[in-house]
Structure formats: structure tokens, C-alpha cells
Amino acid sequence: MIVEFFNQSQLDHYIRPLLQKKLEAALADSDFKTASETLAAFIDTWPIGGSIDIAWNRWIHGWDELALTTLNRASEIMSLLEIESPDLPLPDNLPPYERIDGIELESRREELCEKAIQNQIVAVLFNSPVPNTPNAQLALGELRMEASAQLATERFGLAGLVAPYAPIWERAFGAAPPGKMGEKLRKMCDLAVLPGTPKRLAKGETTPVAWLLWNGPAKPLPIANVAAELMRKAHLGCEKAIEEMGLSPDRGREIISELVLLGALDRIN
Amino acid sequence: MTGRICIVGLGPARPEHMTVEATTLLRQASGGKWRCYGLAHARELALAANPELQIKKLDYLYAIEGVSRPTAYADLAKQLCRKAKAGHHILYLVAGSPLFYNDAALLIRREAKRQGITLQLVTGMSFVDIVLQGVHWTGHNGLQLYSAWNIAKDHLPLNREVPALLCQLGEFSSGGEAIETSGSNAMLVMLRDQLLSLYPSDHPISILHSSGPPDYHSLSTKMPLNALANRPVPVYSNLFIPSLSHPEEADE
Numbered sequence: 001m002i003v004e005f006f007n008q009s010q011l012d013h014y015i016r017p018l019l020q021k022k023l024e025a026a027l028a029d030s031d032f033k034t035a036s037e038t039l040a041a042f043i044d045t046w047p048i049g050g051s052i053d054i055a056w057n058r059w060i061h062g063w064d065e066l067a068l069t070t071l072n073r074a075s076e077i078m079s080l081l082e083i084e085s086p087d088l089p090l091p092d093n094l095p096p097y098e099r100i101d102g103i104e105l106e107s108r109r110e111e112l113c114e115k116a117i118q119n120q121i122v123a124v125l126f127n128s129p130v131p132n133t134p135n136a137q138l139a140l141g142e143l144r145m146e147a148s149a150q151l152a153t154e155r156f157g158l159a160g161l162v163a164p165y166a167p168i169w170e171r172a173f174g175a176a177p178p179g180k181m182g183e184k185l186r187k188m189c190d191l192a193v194l195p196g197t198p199k200r201l202a203k204g205e206t207t208p209v210a211w212l213l214w215n216g217p218a219k220p221l222p223i224a225n226v227a228a229e230l231m232r233k234a235h236l237g238c239e240k241a242i243e244e245m246g247l248s249p250d251r252g253r254e255i256i257s258e259l260v261l262l263g264a265l266d267r268i269n
Numbered sequence: 270m271t272g273r274i275c276i277v278g279l280g281p282a283r284p285e286h287m288t289v290e291a292t293t294l295l296r297q298a299s300g301g302k303w304r305c306y307g308l309a310h311a312r313e314l315a316l317a318a319n320p321e322l323q324i325k326k327l328d329y330l331y332a333i334e335g336v337s338r339p340t341a342y343a344d345l346a347k348q349l350c351r352k353a354k355a356g357h358h359i360l361y362l363v364a365g366s367p368l369f370y371n372d373a374a375l376l377i378r379r380e381a382k383r384q385g386i387t388l389q390l391v392t393g394m395s396f397v398d399i400v401l402q403g404v405h406w407t408g409h410n411g412l413q414l415y416s417a418w419n420i421a422k423d424h425l426p427l428n429r430e431v432p433a434l435l436c437q438l439g440e441f442s443s444g445g446e447a448i449e450t451s452g453s454n455a456m457l458v459m460l461r462d463q464l465l466s467l468y469p470s471d472h473p474i475s476i477l478h479s480s481g482p483p484d485y486h487s488l489s490t491k492m493p494l495n496a497l498a499n500r501p502v503p504v505y506s507n508l509f510i511p512s513l514s515h516p517e518e519a520d521e
Binding site: 110113114132137138141142144145146 | 304325326327329330332333334335336340341344348351352355357
């Protein structure tokens, strides 16, 4: 089951090591497309690992939209590792939809869009891609505008029928809750130095980048090296950490305040 | 039963520019009687008048690779008329006035007429009202209204004794594609060179543009004609050229 696959032990001892190995192999081959996809997957294992239990429960008990996005991303990561992911459970009564070949869309545009306007269907599922011709793409544009679950269904398959407003993964999570400033601080997330960002890696840029990775529903964040170094020394206390870094007190406090605001550090009570 | 189409102009910028007729229509349009369609800026204006309005997003028309604006507008006209024929009441929301440089509105009007569909036009304040605030034009000497493209690329003749307003300085294709400010220079050079064949190099001109959201103040920059291409202009800029006999009309 997808939830067990992403449990903490699996993440630490199987999934992340496997992704790391795949990433190293892709980098060694200068296959930057695969490297970029693998790095993105590696980063995403943090928010997925920290929220998949809740996502599963919210999906099976309420067809929750954010849950669908999370489970779908988890499924994509399994596919990247060439592991078959199970189909998500669906309600017995799905909203009405049509299933056609992509090539049929242009000739059936009027009928299908009118059905969508009349709420007789919420989406059209395509057995094959819609042709990349102007008329077919204009038809698809109109269908996406009129059929409430069209985009979600194209992204998530049948599950999208019941979660029409499921966000794309990149917009699924916001910032972590901010911490509180204090002299003694603790880390609220993991810190990892990775070979860049997925976007830069896709272009072949491999300059290391430090990432803040929360074990929960928060968007991972790349940070500057100096901030990462301060994070590592945060257990020493603010004053000592700033002194060891050789930063001016003002500059050091400014960086620490930013890290607290980002929810990466929090006061030890 | 056939439905109808209403094209509503929402004014060029701020919600306060909307006519009472447009505002009243928008307030009555929620509740499912009308199906509303619009692009981003029109939606923003319409929602300011009626936040409950459900407006379908037409932005996809600009995002399909290989589909020119004329093709997209023709498709939109057919689509909205088809919906009206099927019995729906269609509210097509446009920023500015549907009567000024709005090819889609014109195609919808033509297609509706061809198909015998009832069409109502609710005009709005046009960009002309806004941009002319930046100069001292009175109307007594007439006005030539062209797009910058008409002069720079199509070489349409200008009458030097009649003031001219050249709009869409930042739209640099026959399809009306809006591009970044940084791309305006090539067009400005062509326009300047064409105008220098008609006017003295020190003839005063005014570039008229808006300060953008949220205030949309009318801004004017006066300069001699030979300085027209010296710096890029905002995308939706206009150029006022006073007549040879009344150069003072270019004053702010």
C-alpha cells in the first residue's frame, strides 16, 4: 500500500538511498533531465513522507483535493523508481463523464462542450492524445473552460472527477508555520546540501544548494550557504553561532530572524 | 429558443471608469441567467462590480501554440454564437470599449448578425478618453487615429495638418501580440524614421501611457520627434503628434 511504502523506515533505508543512487548515476551520465526529475523526487519525499498518512485518510473519507495531489505525486515517485503503484480507491458513483479517443474531440466539440455546460458531464477522458493541431487544441481549450473537472481529470485520471480543484503539486503546499525568536533555538526541519535545484540541474548546472526540508506539509526551500551554516550551528545558541561564523551581530541576527520566520528554527522553551 | 449575446465594455482601467449601465448589468448577471466570459483584466474589473459573478476564463485563447490571434478571435466568435444559438445568454466582458481596436468584439458582432442572434452592445469608456488627458487636444483640428503598426509597417499616409493619435506602440505584430517593454525599440525606430519623412526632426510629440495598477494615472512624456526611439516605452503606450500648425497641442 502506498502509505506503507512511504513510511519513515522505508524513506530512510530504501526510497531516498535508491533515489540518491539514481541521481548519482544520472549525473555521471550527464543525463540532466533524469537528474532533475530524480532530485525533485528526492526533495518531495519530505513533504510526502510527512503528510501521506493524513492524505490517505482524507482521500478515502472525503475525496479531498489536496490529498489527491499528494497521493498522485507519491505515485509518480514510485513510477520513477519503476515500482508499480496501486490505483487509488474511487467512490462507487463517479460524476458523469465521457471517454473518447483524442482524435474525436474536434468533431464532437460542440456536443461535448454543450453537455459540460448542461452539467451532463464533468470531464472527458481521452484514450489517446488530442492532436496538436490548432482546431483540436482550440476545442480542448473550450472543453477545459466549460467542463468543471477536465483539467483535474487530465492530471489525475478518474480520481480527478471527484476532486476537480485538486492543485498541481507545485502549488500544493505553502510555507511552514513561523517559529519564535529566542537565544536558544532548535531546528524544525532537515537540512540537506544537494546538487542544485531541479530547474538549474535540468540546464546542467550542478552548483550545490542547501535545502530546508520539512517532514510535513510545507514547501521545501533552497537557502543561501551562509544561512545553512548558521542553521548547523544553531544548537550553540545565537551569539556563539554568529561569533563562530565571523558575522557581524546585526547580519547574524538578521539571517537567524529570517530562518525563524521561515519556520526552520524555533525557540527552545 | 435562441439566446442572446451582450458585449460589455468595462472601461480602460479602474472600476470607477465603468458606466452605470455596465455596472447594473453585472450586478444583475449572477444567479445563472447569464454565462459570463472574459480575459484577466476584464474579469478583475467585473468582479469589482459583482464579486459573486462566475466568469469563464478565456485566457487559454492566447496560450495555444500555433494559433494566431485572428484565428483565436474567429474561434471565439463562432463559439459564443453557437452557445447563444443553443439558448444560452452570453455576457462577453471586455476591458475598455468594445468599439476600439477590439477585433474579437467585431467578429462576434458580425457572426451574430450573420446568424440572426440578438446582440446588445454596452459601450464603455475607451483608452482614447484616458490618453488624451495628457495633451491639449480640442477636436477643432480633427484627429487621425491609427495603430502604430499602420504607420510604421503599412505606411498609411498621415495628414500633417491634422493631429494624430497612434495607439498600441508596444504591439509589434500584425496579430496584435503585446510584448515586453524591452522589445519596443525596433518598432520605435521604424516609426520614427517613417514620421521623419513627414515632420521636422524637432516637431514635438507626446508619448501617452498609464502608470499601471492600481491607480492607472495618465502620464505624458513630451519630446522632439528625433528622440522617439531613444528609450523603450511601456507596452500599452500611445503617441500623439500635433499638426504642423498647432504644435502646442502636444503640451501637457
